Amino acid sequence: MIVFDNICFSYGTRQVLKDISFSIESNERVAILGGSGEGKTTILKLIVGLIKPDSGRIGIDKVDITDKTEDELREVRKKFSIVFQEGALFDSLNVKENVAFCLREYTKMSEEEIEEKVGKLLRKVGVEQAMQLMPDELSGGMHRRVAVARSLAVYEPRMFLYDEPTAGLDPVNAENICNLIVDLSKGGIGHVVVTHKVVDALRVVDRFMFLQNGVMIFDGNSYGLMHSAIPEIQIFISELNFNSKENRQFV
Amino acid sequence: MNIKGLVSDIQDCYLLSIRGILGIFRRPFYFKDTIEQMDYAGAGSFLIIFLVSLFIGMALSLQLSAELSRLGLKMYTGKVVGISIIREVGPVTAALVFSGRVGAGMASELGSMILGHQIDSLRVFGVDPIKKLVTPRILSAVIMLPALTLMGDAVSLFGAYYIAVFVSHQSGYFYWSSIKDILNFENVLAGSIKPFIFGYLIACISCYMGFSTKGGAVGLRKSTTRAVVMSIIMIIISDFILTRILLYVLGFSV
Numbered sequence: 146m147i148v149f150d151n152i153c154f155s156y157g158t159r160q161v162l163k164d165i166s167f168s169i170e171s172n173e174r175v176a177i178l179g180g181s182g183e184g185k186t187t188i189l190k191l192i193v194g195l196i197k198p199d200s201g202r203i204g205i206d207k208v209d210i211t212d213k214t215e216d217e218l219r220e221v222r223k224k225f226s227i228v229f230q231e232g233a234l235f236d237s238l239n240v241k242e243n244v245a246f247c248l249r250e251y252t253k254m255s256e257e258e259i260e261e262k263v264g265k266l267l268r269k270v271g272v273e274q275a276m277q278l279m280p281d282e283l284s285g286g287m288h289r290r291v292a293v294a295r296s297l298a299v300y301e302p303r304m305f306l307y308d309e310p311t312a313g314l315d316p317v318n319a320e321n322i323c324n325l326i327v328d329l330s331k332g333g334i335g336h337v338v339v340t341h342k343v344v345d346a347l348r349v350v351d352r353f354m355f356l357q358n359g360v361m362i363f364d365g366n367s368y369g370l371m372h373s374a375i376p377e378i379q380i381f382i383s384e385l386n387f388n389s390k391e392n393r394q395f396v
Numbered sequence: 397m398n399i400k401g402l403v404s405d406i407q408d409c410y411l412l413s414i415r416g417i418l419g420i421f422r423r424p425f426y427f428k429d430t431i432e433q434m435d436y437a438g439a440g441s442f443l444i445i446f447l448v449s450l451f452i453g454m455a456l457s458l459q460l461s462a463e464l465s466r467l468g469l470k471m472y473t474g475k476v477v478g479i480s481i482i483r484e485v486g487p488v489t490a491a492l493v494f495s496g497r498v499g500a501g502m503a504s505e506l507g508s509m510i511l512g513h514q515i516d517s518l519r520v521f522g523v524d525p526i527k528k529l530v531t532p533r534i535l536s537a538v539i540m541l542p543a544l545t546l547m548g549d550a551v552s553l554f555g556a557y558y559i560a561v562f563v564s565h566q567s568g569y570f571y572w573s574s575i576k577d578i579l580n581f582e583n584v585l586a587g588s589i590k591p592f593i594f595g596y597l598i599a600c601i602s603c604y605m606g607f608s609t610k611g612g613a614v615g616l617r618k619s620t621t622r623a624v625v626m627s628i629i630m631i632i633i634s635d636f637i638l639t640r641i642l643l644y645v646l647g648f649s650v
Contacts, residue, residue, distance in 0.1 A: 195516050219522040227520050233513035247521050250424075299521075 146171035146224075146304060146335075147192055152201035154187055161187050163359040164201070171303050173335045176346035178381060179356035185339040186230065188356075189306050192337070193225055194218040226302035230309040232292035234280040240267070240291050241276045247299040266294040270325060286318030293325065305329060305336035311345045323348040343370075343381050355381075405608070412530060412607065413600035419524075419531030426532050433536035437498045438543060445493050445548045452489055453552030456480060457559035461566070470566060474574035477556040482578065482587040486549040488635055491594035494541050495627035499602035502533050503623035506606025507616045515607070525607075534599040541595035542588060549587065582646045590638055597634060598627045 147169040154162040161184035169175050177185045190196045191203055194210050202211050205221050213221065234243045244263045248254055254262065267273040270290040275283060283291065289310055296302070310326060311319035319342075326349045330336050340346050346353065353370045355363035357377050363370065371382060457477050464470045506529060509515050518525045553575060561568045605623035609615050643650060 190516070193520055195519060215519070215524070222520050222522060225520070229513040229516060231512070233517045235514055235517070236508075236512065250521065250523060 146206055147337075148202075148204035149188075149191070150202045150204070152191065152198045152203065154184065154191065154196070154198050161359055162198075165359075165361055166201075167354065167361065167364060169335070169337065171335050172333045173352055174330055174338075174350040175335070175352045175354065176338045176340060176350040177354045177356060178341065178343065178346060180341060183356040184359055185341075185356060186308050189227065189308055189337065189339055192306060193222050193227055223300045224303045225306050226293075226296035226300070226304075227306040228289060228292045228296055228308065228310060230312060231285070232280070232288035234283075234288060234291060234295070236280045239277055239279050240272070240283070243280070243291060244295045244298055246295065251299050262298070263294075266297055267291070269297070270294045271321075284318070285314050286321055289314075289322050290325065293329070302334065304334065307336060307338045307340075309340055310338060311340065311342055319345055320348075341381075405604075408608070409600060409604040412526065412604050413534075413596070415526045416530040416534045416600060416603065417596070419527040420535060422527065424527075426528055429528065430532040430535050433532045434540055436501070437494070437533075437536045438540035441494060441497050441540070441544055442547070444497060445490050445544050446551055448489060448493050449486065449548035449551040450555040452485060453477070453481060453555030454559050456485065456552070457556035458563070461560060461564035465564070470564065471570060472574070473560050473564065473566060474556070474571035475578055477560070478553060478575045478578045479583060481549055481552045481556070482583050484587075484635070484639070486552055487545050487587055487590040487594065488631065489552075490541060490545040490548045490591065491598065491631045492628060494537070494544065494595070495598045495602070495624055495631065498537065499598045499627045500620050500624050502599065502602035503606040503609075504616060504620045506603060507609030507619045510607060510609045511612065511616065530599075530603045533603055534596060537595035537599035538592055539595075541598070542591040545587075545591040582648075586639075586642045586646065589642065590635065593634055593638060594631050597630045601627045601630060 147167075149165050149167050152162055152165045153160065161182075165188070177188055179185050187196065191198060192205070194203075194213060198211065202209055204210065205224065208221070210218060210221050234240075235246065238246065241260075241263050244266055245259050248259050248262060263276065264273055267276060270293050272283075272287050272290045272294070275287055275291065280288065280291075296305075305326070307326060310322050314322065323345055326336060326338065330349075336349070338346060338349055347367060352366060353363065354361055355370070355373075355375075355378055357375075362375055363373055363378055370378065373379065373382075457473060460476050460480075461470060461473050464473055464476070506515075509529075515525050515529075518528060557568065557571055560566045560571050602623040605619045605626065609619040611618070
């Protein structure tokens with residue numbers, strides 16, 4: 146579904162991605178790992194066309210989207226449901242209005258229908274009690290859940306994209322979010338999770354990519370990741386608690 | 397900033413201002429957002445422009461009364477104050493206050509949305525951020541600034557009247573008849589075209605600065621400051637250019 150072909154990208158003079166190539170099928174569950182500022186979020190933004198690469202081509206469903214205009218990209222974006230870091234909820238709208246945003250924008254649903262649909266979506270992600278709260282009154286975990294509900298409001302996505310879904314969350318909330326990500330991927334819907342937390346990535350994906358200095362230095366399964374001889378990866382996996390039964394089963 | 401960056405900024409700001417205004421003619425129309433922005437820009441700025449205009453009118457009247465009485469021309473206070481306020485001081489004062497309050501608000505709000513990925517969210521949902529966020533702000537500024545200027549002019553004239561009559565002991569009747577004399581087509585036109593242009597400039601510059609925010613809280617501070625500073629500079633420069641053009645078009649000799 147997603148094909149990156151020799152993608153290079155720079156922020157000003159700083160080159161973030163250097164000749165990145167990979168392909169992801171729509172039913173795959175992939176994590177992009179790497180340190181801060183390694184270009185993980187940049188890859189998500191490139192997938193949905195929010196930014197353009199300096200060179201290389203990006204294909205979505207065998208269609209080259211590299212040079213598409215904002216209007217043409219609208220159809221491409223409908224295939225994805227993206228949850229930005231910390232949710233990116235509209236802070237001037239309450240939870241209900243955030244989730245109802247796209248419904249009001251694109252459908253002619255009545256107030257009752259919108260209320261019903263919003264309630265259903267919030268129940269699905271487990272935050273129906275927060276309907277009238279403002280985003281700054283939500284906890285980090287609730288923020289992400291509402292963002293997921295909002296991204297599901299209008300379109301049935303073919304793939305979910307998550308940007309640091311568990312960053313800044315306590316272990317309980319992080320686990321809840323991981324469970325939600327796994328639940329949503331049931332039925333063959335794949336996802337790409339950008340994270341620097343290997344523990345959470347192990348819970349939700351089967352395939353791992355590792356970015357280091359703008360280069361993809363690893364692309365493989367959990368076994369390959371855990372047994373990688375690359376020092377940077379070893380530093381990353383050293384955060385795992387190997388005494389934990391749950392983590393041990395992946396090794 | 398280098399020359400290339402400056403040219404690129406000017407080009408981007410120009411494109412945003414064109415797309416922003418063209419958004420008025422394309423669906424969907426964001427009436428609710430426009431009304432909200434008009435409320436924020438208009439009703440929210442009413443009191444501050446009222447106060448500033450009142451005291452500027454009073455100060456102007458005091459200065460001119462003092463100076464004109466030395467020349468024995470005190471009775472012309474109303475005429476000179478009226479022309480100054482309607483043609484120049486009123487529109488510029490309202491625009492400067494508007495840029496400080498509303499322009500800064502627009503830049504910081506949009507900048508905060510950029511930093512929180514809210515604009516990216518809009519784009520992912522297929523919503524044109526310029527149409528949704530910039531067009532209502534341009535519309536509200538272009539509608540509300542002239543209205544506020546009109547109110548400010550009236551308040552300034554009342555402030556000037558108070559000083560002329562109760563402090564400088566001039567005839568109130570003569571003051572108002574002088575004002576009536578100068579409220580001709582040329583003066584009213586000269587004073588009423590400017591706020592539309594100023595409003596458009598303030599909204600475009602502030603929205604552009606907000607959209608170009610990067611670098612966290614410090615970046616937000618910088619973009620808000622730049623929005624206000626650039627708006628003020630552009631108001632003053634465009635005021636001079638407009639005055640020159642209007643004087644020429646209306647047949648005044650300089």
